[in-house]
Amino acid sequence: NPKTHGRHKGFQTYPLIGALPDFLRNRNRFLDWTTQVLGDCPTNTSPFYRPGNIHGVITANPTNVEHILKTNFENYPKGERFIVLLQDFFGKGIFNSDGEIWRLQRKTASYEFNTKSLRIFIMENVRVELYTRLIPMLTEAEEAHRILDLQDILERFAFDNICKLAFNFDPGCLGSTGKTGREFMLAFENAATLSAGRFLYAVPFLWRVKKALNIGSEATLMKSISIVHEFADTIIRNRLESRVHNNEEDLLSRFIGKDENSPGFLRDIIISFILAGRDTTSSTLSWFFWLLCFNPEVEQSILKELKEIRKRNRKRIGDSYSIEELRDMNYLHAAISETMRLYPPVPVDTKACLNDDVLPDGTFVGKGWFVTYHTYAMGRMPKIWGEDCYEFRPERWLDEKGIVKQESPFRFPVFHAGPRMCLGKDMAYIQMKSIAASVMERFSVEVPEKEKSGGHLLSLTLRMKGGLPVKVRERILLD
Numbered sequence: 001n002p003k004t005h006g007r008h009k010g011f012q013t014y015p016l017i018g019a020l021p022d023f024l025r026n027r028n029r030f031l032d033w034t035t036q037v038l039g040d041c042p043t044n045t046s047p048f049y050r051p052g053n054i055h056g057v058i059t060a061n062p063t064n065v066e067h068i069l070k071t072n073f074e075n076y077p078k079g080e081r082f083i084v085l086l087q088d089f090f091g092k093g094i095f096n097s098d099g100e101i102w103r104l105q106r107k108t109a110s111y112e113f114n115t116k117s118l119r120i121f122i123m124e125n126v127r128v129e130l131y132t133r134l135i136p137m138l139t140e141a142e143e144a145h146r147i148l149d150l151q152d153i154l155e156r157f158a159f160d161n162i163c164k165l166a167f168n169f170d171p172g173c174l175g176s177t178g179k180t181g182r183e184f185m186l187a188f189e190n191a192a193t194l195s196a197g198r199f200l201y202a203v204p205f206l207w208r209v210k211k212a213l214n215i216g217s218e219a220t221l222m223k224s225i226s227i228v229h230e231f232a233d234t235i236i237r238n239r240l241e242s243r244v245h246n247n248e249e250d251l252l253s254r255f256i257g258k259d260e261n262s263p264g265f266l267r268d269i270i271i272s273f274i275l276a277g278r279d280t281t282s283s284t285l286s287w288f289f290w291l292l293c294f295n296p297e298v299e300q301s302i303l304k305e306l307k308e309i310r311k312r313n314r315k316r317i318g319d320s321y322s323i324e325e326l327r328d329m330n331y332l333h334a335a336i337s338e339t340m341r342l343y344p345p346v347p348v349d350t351k352a353c354l355n356d357d358v359l360p361d362g363t364f365v366g367k368g369w370f371v372t373y374h375t376y377a378m379g380r381m382p383k384i385w386g387e388d389c390y391e392f393r394p395e396r397w398l399d400e401k402g403i404v405k406q407e408s409p410f411r412f413p414v415f416h417a418g419p420r421m422c423l424g425k426d427m428a429y430i431q432m433k434s435i436a437a438s439v440m441e442r443f444s445v446e447v448p449e450k451e452k453s454g455g456h457l458l459s460l461t462l463r464m465k466g467g468l469p470v471k472v473r474e475r476i477l478l479d
């Protein structure tokens with residue numbers, strides 16, 4: 001950028017207005033702008049100031065990320081600012097709490113996420129959704145030569161799946177029967193988007209005024225929240241009354257069984273899980289299918305790997321894959337990780353600083369400042385990934401035997417890192433690999449206007465702007 005050439009490195013800050021002018025100029029390309037600025041800084045880290053006394057630091061430096069997320073974890077909670085904004089919707093669920101309230105939920109959840117029974121439950125839910133909904137839907141569109149929005153379909157798949165896991169409710173968003181479920185999904189989406197929208201107010205407390213007067217987006221938000229809460233409360237109440245909860249495999253039963261949690265708190269827990277597991281896998285798979293259109297050799301390598309696995313296990317196209325077979329899909333795993341390196345579903349993540357601190361690269365962070373680690377920028381730093389960091393190259397994830405290498409979560413914090421690392425990582429790979437494998441061996445996915453797609457929308461997750469319109473064609477594979 002010639003205009004910024006020659007000035008000091010980092011975000012341009014003016015007295016009183018801070019980085020606001022550049023921020024406003026670049027807000028439609030926020031991620032790429034900040035990536036460029038951080039890339040020019042010697043340690044890929046810069047202070048940031050916005051009017052309203054909002055001070056912070058943005059970093060794309062793995063050593064700083066390790067310090068924030070692990071070494072000095074206690075000093076970098078989510079913080080009150082974050083929690084207050086999302087509290088109406090999420091209450092004190094795992095996603096929106098710190099300290100003891102978070103720790104207790106984390107303990108139960110991390111135990112449950114490691115049980116075999118939960119893995120089996122997840123596998124079965126994915127299988128049913130694939131075979132009774134997704135594949136028939138794609139077949140039907142293929143026959144009718146219809147263009148589909150694959151992102152929308154994947155979001156509905158993920159929503160059905162996470163609701164089954166959370167409280168064994170099937171909203172049927174991908175099927176043709178789920179009117180109540182679709183209303184629930186819509187209300188959930190509105191509530192999540194409008195809650196996140198509170199972060200973007202130029203005047204930070206304006207939303208409080210609108211909430212008190214019950215007008216505009218705050219009125220819609222409150223309505224959406226009450227639909228979601230009522231819906232969840234009914235399921236929880238029935239479950240508590242029927243006392244059959246111990247027989248069910250979902251998260252709700254597991255939390256009812258473990259601690260003495262009030263119905264309101266159970267609702268917070270469930271809502272947090274739905275949010276966490278909702279848009280992340282669909283975002284990744286949308287970018288994945290789009291990237292494959294530009295990289296046919298990667299697509300061929302994935303198909304070759306699937307063929308070898310089928311051959312080794314005497315399977316035919318259309319048979320479902322076991323968890324062990326999914327684990328053997330190293331190349332597919334690498335291609336999905338490579339997608340998330342370039343398009344991380346949670347592209348930036350922010351913490352609060354409790355006490356003055358100095359990051360390992362020497363950057364000062366003041367008490368009450370925000371600290372953002374920039375996962376999207378990190379995927380595009382030559383210092384981390386080499387000069388070919390903008391290329392889509394799954395091979396970088398594999399060792400010489402073709403097995404996935406362990407990557408440091410501080411260089412690749414796509415799933416967060418340290419004590420608050422994502423609990424659903426394994427589940428997410430299971431789901432994404434099952435969908436990718438089953439779709440790819442039956443259909444070729446074409447994006448008619450692939451050059452025009454590829455813009456992104458920044459909400460809580462990184463979504464494709466305008467969705468992902470695709471045409472599917474039956475793939476004839478000769479096994």
Ligand code: HEM
Nearest residue numbers: 094276277280281345346349414415416420422423424428
């Ligand atoms: C590609 C898929 C996914 C990605 C990239 C991803 C990424 C993340 C990230 C970045 C965080 C940290 C957010 C923060 O605290 O600020 C997180 C937390 C979390 N994720 Fe995931 N996630 C994925 C899928 C899932 C799924 C399917 C679940 C299943 C329920 C899940 C459950 C959670 C939970 C419970 C937390 C909160 C952990 C805690 O605060 O202790 N995630 N995830």
